[in-house]
Amino acid sequence: MITPYFLQNFWGEKNNGFDVLYHNMKHGQISSKELTEFIRERATIEEVYARSMTKLAKSAGNFSQLGTFAPVWDVIKTSTEKLASCHLELVRKLQELIKDVQKYVDDQAKAHKKTKEEVASTLESVQTIQTTGVALQKSKENYNAKTVEQERLRKEGATQRDVDKAGVKAKKATETYKGFVEKYATAKSEFEQKMAETAQKFQDIEESHIVHMKDIIQSYTQSVDETHVQIGEVRIEFERNMENTSVEGLIQKLSDSKGTGKERPDALEARHSKCKSSEVLLSLKNVTLPSPLKEPNPERGKHLRSAGKTTRTQTRRSRQKLNLLMSPRLMKMASASDRKDRNQMISFLNTPHFNTVKPSNTVFKLFLSFLHLLGL
Template sequence: MTVDFVDYFWGEKNNGFDVLYHNMKHGVIASKELAEFLRERSAIEENNYKLLSKVAKQASNSTQGTFAPVWAALRGAAEKLAVLHLQMAQRVTELIKDVSKYADELHKKHKAVKEEESSTLEVVQSIQSITVTLHKAKDMCLQKGLELEKLKKDNASQRELEKTEIKFKKAQDDYKALVDKYTIIRNDFETKMTQACRRFQDVEETHLKHMKEFLNIYADVLQSNHEQVGQVHIDFKRQCVDMTVEKLLEQFVQGKYTGFEKPGVIEYEEVMTSLAEMTSHSQSEGSVEIPKETSKGTNGETGVAGNSHSSKRDQGLKRVGGTLRVLDGEGGRVVLEKDREKERQKEKDRELSHVQATKASRRTTSLLNLFMSNSQEKQRQAGSSGSAPATPQGNNLPPAVPSPSISRNPLRGSKWFLRSRREKRKEKKAKKKKDLIETSSNKEEKSDLSVYACTADLVHIESVSQPA
């Protein structure tokens, strides 16, 4: 059904023009109100963007623990939604500019229509005025006719009848003139009103097309934003489903694991057994030879140069860079004991031997302290009883030499112990053990080395001071 304003805006009062004109003015008001509505909608989207950005920032602060991946998904979803709301606010803002521009153009167009339809407005006012006058003239003519008929029935005088008849004819003439004038104005009004209706209809159709276009753009923006928001929600739901408890735990251990090796087993071992093993090992594998010097006395006897040997032993034992070294008596050259590389198949055996050696070193330290106290006591008793007996003269017996096992065994044991410690420290550095274990091991090593060094010196002094 095609609507034509020409068929709908007539009537007795001829108010169709006013209705169409005011309806045209409502178009400008509607466009301004639409722009205001879109402005409010854009403000809402911008506010949503700010709030979602704040929520995303709060979610980004939680990055620890096994629940951290879930926080990352929440932050990502919030950021995506914030971006979508910001994009929608920007698109609505652009639409607001178009609507405001159209409202200004529509206002100018309405002014032009008003000027063009000014003549139609005059015709409308004229026909409205003449219609009222025509109705009054018709009523007057009818009234004069009734008066004339009444005088005729009442047998009034001829003079009164003539006067009334003259008034009646005048009323008829006025009425007839108004009818002729009305006919002319009506034809003009009909022509111009038809043109005005069509013009108003064109204005309204164009206005509605523009407004409908704005609404379609707004609807597209809403639909697009809704689809994108829905896609974000779908992706977030899929992430939540994919992030199972097992997967969260797996991600945690992959990023925070500290190692795969368990601590080794520590077993109790007797101190004397460990000490015997250390002594036998030092005797079988020891490679340090302490030179012995003999000197001939003033009386022609061969004897042990005790003081010279003791001083050289004191000079020969030095600690260089935390490592016990032996200096030969002749050239002062540093002779380092060669480290023998030992193959071990399993890491647990190495840790077990290290723990056993540590325990043995501690127990050996306590035994050596006891031995040192006994040696000092014997030395004091020997000093109180008198000087040592002289070496018999005139025989061909070889000179008395201190037993090498007494003076070398502790030193060789310390060398073996030191070599084992160095190997352990190198293996621990290769395996990247914790600093705490290394620190404690180094401290124990230094303590044991110092004890062994002092013990070796004391044993040697004791052996020299005692009679052969």
């Protein structure tokens, strides 16, 4: 139970407490209308902001979709659209709240009209005691004046007729003053009773008004808080999406979507040379050199023995030459595509050991073909 402050603090000499409390009730209705305008203005601001955010999100969607940064624009666009939705949701809640406040304003106006009718008698009591108080004051002043005049005439030794005449006026002033005192007492009693009831009524109205206004503010605050929570969730989601959007992920996404293939260009010349080198080496392997001649018959003559000796020597040297060509080291050099390895092969072929042996015509021709295919 709230202390009856209005009952205790709105009396005073001029009895203006009723007028102050009545206008305070009217100010409550003005406050309700102003609160409605405030919430409506806030809703308008939120709506304009939401539209601006929607426009900004649309602009983000029209930004360049090229480059590794392009996927980030989708994250920014989605987050901005969600922020716009949060503010639009707040606009919807505020518009619903405005309807409730407007309904309260209408109900408040009806309640004030009813209260005005109920306290009309109190207003009459106020006016009565105010007018009676003024009349009582004048009557008191007249009574004092007539009484003083009568006493003055007596002291100055005026004629009895003048003294009696002054006495009649003083008596009449006394009766009038007494009547106003009684009338004021009645008006005062009625005023105090009705003013006490009215003051409590005004306080009850103000208590109900403040409670209702606080409920409206609470609804307003709750709507704003819910929007802030939603905005916070959007912010957290945006931060999480940006954390998940790693540099490696963006590079990989561009590679997957714009990649032109994983196969590198073929080393055609190297494979071609290697292939032909192998063919030449196989040809060299398959060369059938003349077998050594048998020991000539002594009866066939000395020149035949000399010719046989020369043929065997050439055959042996040709086989030595071919063995060198078919050695693992030379095979590796011949199949290499690197120019450096080819140069090593040339250096090997120019060694004194290799050059001391003169190949036969067949081996020499094959070897020259081999070098030609290698580009040496």
